[in-house]
Amino acid sequence: MNQSNDLLRAKLKVKHLASQARLNKFLVSTAVAGTLFFTAPAVASLASQPPEEIVSDITIGPRQKLLLDLKATLPPSLEILNPDLETKISNILREDLGIKAYAEFENERLNRSYGLIGAEQHLVRFPGDTIDQHGQFLQSGIAPGRGAWGYINDPEYEKYYVAVQTLYLPDWSARLSYLRDWYKYRKVVVVNPVNAKSIVAVIGDSGPASWTGKHFGGSPEVMAYLELNYGKQKGAVILFFVDDKNNQVPLGPLESKLDYD
Amino acid sequence: MTKNTFYDHLLDLSDLEKHLGKDEELMLIAKKTLRNHALVSILQVLPKDKHDQFLQEFVKSPHDQKHWTWLKNEIKDDLEKVIKTEVARAKKEILAQLK
Numbered sequence: 001m002n003q004s005n006d007l008l009r010a011k012l013k014v015k016h017l018a019s020q021a022r023l024n025k026f027l028v029s030t031a032v033a034g035t036l037f038f039t040a041p042a043v044a045s046l047a048s049q050p051p052e053e054i055v056s057d058i059t060i061g062p063r064q065k066l067l068l069d070l071k072a073t074l075p076p077s078l079e080i081l082n083p084d085l086e087t088k089i090s091n092i093l094r095e096d097l098g099i100k101a102y103a104e105f106e107n108e109r110l111n112r113s114y115g116l117i118g119a120e121q122h123l124v125r126f127p128g129d130t131i132d133q134h135g136q137f138l139q140s141g142i143a144p145g146r147g148a149w150g151y152i153n154d155p156e157y158e159k160y161y162v163a164v165q166t167l168y169l170p171d172w173s174a175r176l177s178y179l180r181d182w183y184k185y186r187k188v189v190v191v192n193p194v195n196a197k198s199i200v201a202v203i204g205d206s207g208p209a210s211w212t213g214k215h216f217g218g219s220p221e222v223m224a225y226l227e228l229n230y231g232k233q234k235g236a237v238i239l240f241f242v243d244d245k246n247n248q249v250p251l252g253p254l255e256s257k258l259d260y261d
Numbered sequence: 262m263t264k265n266t267f268y269d270h271l272l273d274l275s276d277l278e279k280h281l282g283k284d285e286e287l288m289l290i291a292k293k294t295l296r297n298h299a300l301v302s303i304l305q306v307l308p309k310d311k312h313d314q315f316l317q318e319f320v321k322s323p324h325d326q327k328h329w330t331w332l333k334n335e336i337k338d339d340l341e342k343v344i345k346t347e348v349a350r351a352k353k354e355i356l357a358q359l360k
Binding site: 008009011012013014015016019020022023 | 284
C-alpha cells in the first residue's frame with residue numbers, strides 16, 4: 001500500500017458516494033415510474049426503517065424526501081389549498097429544496113397555488129421570431145401573437161416561462177397598472193408532486209382560459225422537465241412565488257438544494 | 262455494525278484487500294460501495310412493478326437467503342452472474358481510482 005490511508009479513504013469515499021447517488025437516482029426513478037409510489041410506497045418504508053448500516057446505504061435522497069413530504073401534505077384531490085396547507089408546503093419547499101416560496105407574497109396571490117398545468121407554445125421574443133429559431137421542442141409551435149407582456153426579449157425567460165390566470169384575479173381590473181408590473185416576469189417555482197421535479201420559471205404570459213379546465217400553462221421546456229409533455233400534456237402542480245429579492249435563484253430545473261440569503 | 266446482505270458472498274474483496282491492507286474502515290467502505298452497485302444491478306433486471314415488494318422485504322431482512330428464491334422466480338437472467346459482472350466492473354473502477 002503506497003498511498004496514505006487518508007488519501008485512500010478519501011478516494012474510496014468518493015466512489016462510495018457515487019454508488020449511493022447512483023442507487024438513490026435509481027430509487028427515485030423507480031418511484032416515479034408509475035403508480036408504485038402512491039400505491040405501496042417502497043421509499044416510505046425505507047424511510048421508516050431503523051438506521052442500520054445497510055439501510056443507510058439506501059437512504060432517501062432530497063427528491064424522494066420531497067415526494068414523501070408532499071404526499072403526506074397534499075389533499076387527495078386537486079382542490080384549492082387552505083392557508084395552513086400552503087404554509088406547510090412553503091416549509092417543505094424551504095426544507096427540501098432550500099427555496100423560499102409562498103402562495104401569497106407581498107400580499108398578492110393567484111386564485112390557485114395548486115392546480116392543473118397545460119402545455120403552452122413558444123412565445124415570440126422579437127419581431128420576426130420564428131419557431132425554427134427556438135432550438136428545442138419545435139413541435140410545440142409558436143404562439144401567433146405576442147404574450148401578455150409583449151415580446152419576451154430574454155431567451156431564458158422564454159425558455160422557462162409559465163402562464164398564470166391573472167385575468168381572473170378579482171382585483172385585476174381595479175389594480176391593473178400595479179398588478180401588471182408586479183406579475184411581469186415574477187419568479188415562481190413549479191413542482192410536480194408526482195415525481196417531485198421542480199423548476200424555477202418566470203410568469204411570461206396570461207392564461208389559460210378557464211374553459212380549458214387548466215389553471216396554469218408551461219413553456220415546452222418547463223413541461224418537458226416536469227415530465228408532463230406527453231399524453232394530454234397536463235398535470236397537477238404546485239406553483240408558488242419565489243422570494244428572491246437579490247436575484248440569486250437561477251431559472252431552470254432545481255436539481256440540488258439551494259443556499260441563498 | 263454492518264448488516265450483511267444476502268448477496269455478500271458474491272462480493273469478493275480479496276483483490277481490493279491487496280491495495281487496502283487490513284484497514285477495517287477502508288474495507289468496510291469498499292464493501293458498502295460494492296453492495297450499492299450489486300443492489301442497482303438487481304433492480305436493473307428486476308421488473309419495475311416488483312421493485313416495491315422486493316425493497317420492502319429486503320429492508321426488513323437484508324441478509325435473508327429467501328430473497329434468492331423470490332428473485333429467481335421474477336428474473337429471467339442469471340442473477341448471480343449479473344451481480345458478479347457488476348461487482349467486477351465496479352471493483353475495476355475502484356482499483357483504477359486507487360492506483
